[in-house]
Amino acid sequence: MSTPIAFLKGHGTENDFVIIPDPDNTIDLPPAAVAALCDRRAGLGGDGLLHVVRAAAHPEAKAMAAEAEWFMDYRNGDGSIAEMCGNGVRVFARYLQRAGHVTEGDLAVATRGGVKTVHIAKDGDVTVGMGRARLPEGDVTVSVGERSWPARNVNMGNPHAVAFVDDLAHAGNLYTAPPFGPASAYPEGVNVEFVVDRGPAHVAMRVHERGSGETRSCGTGACAVAVAAARRDGADPAVTGTPVTYTIDVLGGTLVITEHPDGEIEMTGPAVIVAEGEIDADWLETAAS
Numbered sequence: 001m002s003t004p005i006a007f008l009k010g011h012g013t014e015n016d017f018v019i020i021p022d023p024d025n026t027i028d029l030p031p032a033a034v035a036a037l038c039d040r041r042a043g044l045g046g047d048g049l050l051h052v053v054r055a056a057a058h059p060e061a062k063a064m065a066a067e068a069e070w071f072m073d074y075r076n077g078d079g080s081i082a083e084m085c086g087n088g089v090r091v092f093a094r095y096l097q098r099a100g101h102v103t104e105g106d107l108a109v110a111t112r113g114g115v116k117t118v119h120i121a122k123d124g125d126v127t128v129g130m131g132r133a134r135l136p137e138g139d140v141t142v143s144v145g146e147r148s149w150p151a152r153n154v155n156m157g158n159p160h161a162v163a164f165v166d167d168l169a170h171a172g173n174l175y176t177a178p179p180f181g182p183a184s185a186y187p188e189g190v191n192v193e194f195v196v197d198r199g200p201a202h203v204a205m206r207v208h209e210r211g212s213g214e215t216r217s218c219g220t221g222a223c224a225v226a227v228a229a230a231r232r233d234g235a236d237p238a239v240t241g242t243p244v245t246y247t248i249d250v251l252g253g254t255l256v257i258t259e260h261p262d263g264e265i266e267m268t269g270p271a272v273i274v275a276e277g278e279i280d281a282d283w284l285e286t287a288a289s
Helices: 031-038 086-098 219-232 281-288
Strands: 005-012 015-021 048-054 070-076 105-111 114-120 126-132 140-144 147-155 159-164 191-199 202-209 213-215 244-250 253-259 264-269 272-279
Touching: 005 086, 015 031, 015 086, 031 048, 031 070, 031 281, 048 086, 070 086, 086 105, 086 114, 086 126, 086 219, 086 264, 086 272, 126 219, 140 159, 147 219, 159 219, 191 219, 202 219, 219 244, 219 253, 219 264, 272 281
Parallel strands: 015 048, 070 105, 159 191, 202 244
Antiparallel strands: 005 015, 005 272, 048 070, 105 114, 114 126, 126 264, 140 147, 147 159, 191 202, 202 213, 244 253, 253 264
């Protein structure tokens, strides 16, 4: 029998992940294998997969190895590759802490969206430096059924369309990707956030994540929502010199997003490891074929 493969399961505000520790990058994880592992009925279940690899051992991360020891080789639940996952980075850091690779305090994590700074607090929350938002020019719309809304185009290393609505139910079931236009705005698809106000600097959101469907939370999406809400509300830290903080309610909990005058965005929230075990390697090989 083939050697079993270790795994863990974790979540950040109920955005859940299969975690595969593989420091030397020896485990082959083709898209079909990832999709099988993330299947909620026939696999372990997850919105995505965190492949934990030393940066020096991965061809996509070698150039970042001097800045970050560990690379988050993130995959969407359908097996496709993603640039970045904010909730995933927090869970990734929690795994590194659990495994004894890091302790409380600061660390750097390499991602396809660049090197991210992470702080593991004593109270259990994890703060991630999410980088700067880019706000591409041009009008964007998103639609659900007969309804259509203007959306703010925000790029957090991955693309987002943020639409402010009167009722989160207007987002529909979000099983499939909401139509958007123009197609040229997002040639590789987009994460779509629907947002309602809850109070001053406090909003709630639902999200369709590209490659995963509706998820209970999306870290980069929450950052995109905070930036879009701040601009809608007339707040731009680069202009005022004052940080702006928004509380974002997601289906799985609450995230706190702060945008600083230099454009850097920080996200704070929980990260939990809930289980660990072994994957039958023969099952995985069969599932991936």
